[in-house]
Amino acid sequence: MAPPAPQRSFHTTDTEYNLPNDSPEHARLEEQAAGYAELMHNRVIHAPLSHPQRLLDIGCGTGAVTHHLGTTYPAADRIYGIDLSPVPNINRPGESPGNISFIQGDVRKLSKTDQRLAPGSFDYVFSRLLICGMTDWAGYMRDTVAPLLKPGGWVEVQDLDYVWYKHGHVCSGEWKWLRAINEGAKRKGMDLSCGSNAAKYMREAGLVDVSVKRYGAPFGTWAVKQRPESERIGAAQAEGIGPLYEVIVPRLAQGLGLSESEVQGLVGESSECLRAEDGKEWVVHVTVGRRPF
Numbered sequence: 001m002a003p004p005a006p007q008r009s010f011h012t013t014d015t016e017y018n019l020p021n022d023s024p025e026h027a028r029l030e031e032q033a034a035g036y037a038e039l040m041h042n043r044v045i046h047a048p049l050s051h052p053q054r055l056l057d058i059g060c061g062t063g064a065v066t067h068h069l070g071t072t073y074p075a076a077d078r079i080y081g082i083d084l085s086p087v088p089n090i091n092r093p094g095e096s097p098g099n100i101s102f103i104q105g106d107v108r109k110l111s112k113t114d115q116r117l118a119p120g121s122f123d124y125v126f127s128r129l130l131i132c133g134m135t136d137w138a139g140y141m142r143d144t145v146a147p148l149l150k151p152g153g154w155v156e157v158q159d160l161d162y163v164w165y166k167h168g169h170v171c172s173g174e175w176k177w178l179r180a181i182n183e184g185a186k187r188k189g190m191d192l193s194c195g196s197n198a199a200k201y202m203r204e205a206g207l208v209d210v211s212v213k214r215y216g217a218p219f220g221t222w223a224v225k226q227r228p229e230s231e232r233i234g235a236a237q238a239e240g241i242g243p244l245y246e247v248i249v250p251r252l253a254q255g256l257g258l259s260e261s262e263v264q265g266l267v268g269e270s271s272e273c274l275r276a277e278d279g280k281e282w283v284v285h286v287t288v289g290r291r292p293f
């Protein structure tokens, strides 16, 4: 008999967020962060910052990008990482930058009350992969992100669409499990196309100079010959993404009136669809904008 699946742990707030916060998830996030860095040609962030003083990493997870910002901008006054869950202690090469610190909680609530998140005080606000929880993206961009920025301050959103491609053509249009979780996510106010919609949300929030760069992130190492930079994320996604949907599908399918066995059927279909395969990838959208002066 197969051993029982390990119990996963989750944040305990009432904020919508559907991924675990345990050590297997931390290991996955760290490997993913390393894979993204390689995929983006060691360019972790894209906004053209010049001597930033206050920076914020929203939904910082294990703090990989927060740490990168600290080492890249040692002269910055303060770099905060904020997350719903405690940020784990991770041994990284070199000294820990003295100018980073972490805040625990929901950025949407804390930006109204926590003096460290004062309006108009940030040169740069970064987020990556809020797709699995953020609700009302338009309101989040308008009422939380834009007001945090100084005039001229930059925002960068790195996020996905739940759309899969095979050799450049959409292959996920008929996936039943994906249609179900899109419906479940919509009912919760989430947007499973937030990657490509980020530019629209920024413009609607009054941000300007919005630009988008896209990176194909393969499932498996099939693209290595043409795109050697995709090897690490390809391997990480081949191993780590399928199992995540055993968590995501049941949580997003809640409230759709499906039986337990129907939900398990969707989970099975998702793991079949998400296995590594030649030509399969999804797209990471990097969207940058700024608050007008």
Ligand SMILES: C[S@@+](CC[C@H](N)C(=O)[O-])C[C@H]1O[C@@H](n2cnc3c(N)ncnc32)[C@H](O)[C@@H]1O
Residues within 6 Å of the ligand: 011, 015, 016, 017, 019, 029, 030, 033, 058, 059, 060, 061, 062, 064, 082, 083, 084, 085, 105, 106, 107, 108, 127, 128, 129, 130, 132, 133, 134
């Ligand atoms: C998929 S992880 C990505 C972590 C990190 N950005 C990275 O790329 O490695 C998303 C993180 O966002 C956090 N998060 C989601 N919604 C949040 C919110 N409203 N406020 C603060 N953190 C949030 C989650 O707790 C989770 O750690």
